Amino acid sequence: MVVIIAAIGLATRGGDAPTSRATADPVIPSVTTPSASADQLGPLDQELVSIGQKGVSIHRAGGRRKVVALTFDDGPSKDTPSILSILKQNNVPATFFVVGREIQAHPEVLGQEIAQGHQIGIHTWDHPDMTKLSSAKQQTQIVDTQNAIINATGTPSRLFRAPYGAVSPSVIATAEKNKLLSVLWETDTNDWQRPDAATIVQRVMSQVSPGTIILLHDGGGDRASTVAALPTIIKELKKQGYGFATVGDLVVSDPPTASDMSVDGKGVTE
Ligand SMILES: [Zn+2]
Secondary structure, three states, rough: OOOOOOOOOOOOOOOOOOOOOEEEEOOOOOOOOOOOOOOOHHHHHHHHHHOOOOOEEEEEEEOOOOOEEEEEEOOOOOOHHHHHHHHHHOOOOOOOEEEEHHHOOOHHHHHHHHHOOOOOEEEEOOOOHHHHHHHHHHHHHHHHHHHHHHHHOOOOOOOOOOHHHOOOOOHHHHHHOOOOOEEOOEEEOHHHHOOOOOHHHHHHHHHHHOEEEEEEEOOOOHHHHHHHHHOOOHHHHHHOEEEEOHHHHHHHHOOOOOHHHHOOOOOOOO
């Protein structure tokens, strides 16, 4: 029996949006009853849930195909429509890890994401470090966001990304309990620090490999640099022969190996 939890060192933790949002507002319960069940599973969902049931986070796919997943965290925001427009012009699917409390200000954006063939993941309600919360509070962060996603799109998400990439066995267990696959990233652009567009492009191109999951941001602050970089990122990756998939399609078509997953965000070396 192969032990899945052994993993290579994971040099992907760290980059994410600032912490200020975590203390701003209390968690607001969902005000309407979701139209779909949070446990509802499609055929592709079942495979994602099965990987999640191994008690791991994934940070990339298996690398058998020259395909990558663009992921955008911290939205929806005023910049998300620009990103959706660029993705549509280039016929590129992506995955959006949304912050629950931002959905209320931009409810139509999630519907556009689904309509364009993108995938939505849960990035908590208000972006706390989940490793510092009790299991009950972790659960509230996930359930409230899942309900907001269901209310906006009619479909539950099967993906979870921890703010700051901060996961622990407890956080992964909470994701697993909610039939979510915990997804980290391999290629970190640190775009939330607002470097110029050329730097963001360079960071993608210097780190990319088949099966990589690329971290970008469509919220959490002004994302003009990310919007400016995105057309060139897509053009350069296509020039090198890369295709694009949602995280779900990438993972199901090119399953992660033991070295593509870990029990915490730092990886396990022994
Ligand atoms: Zn984030």
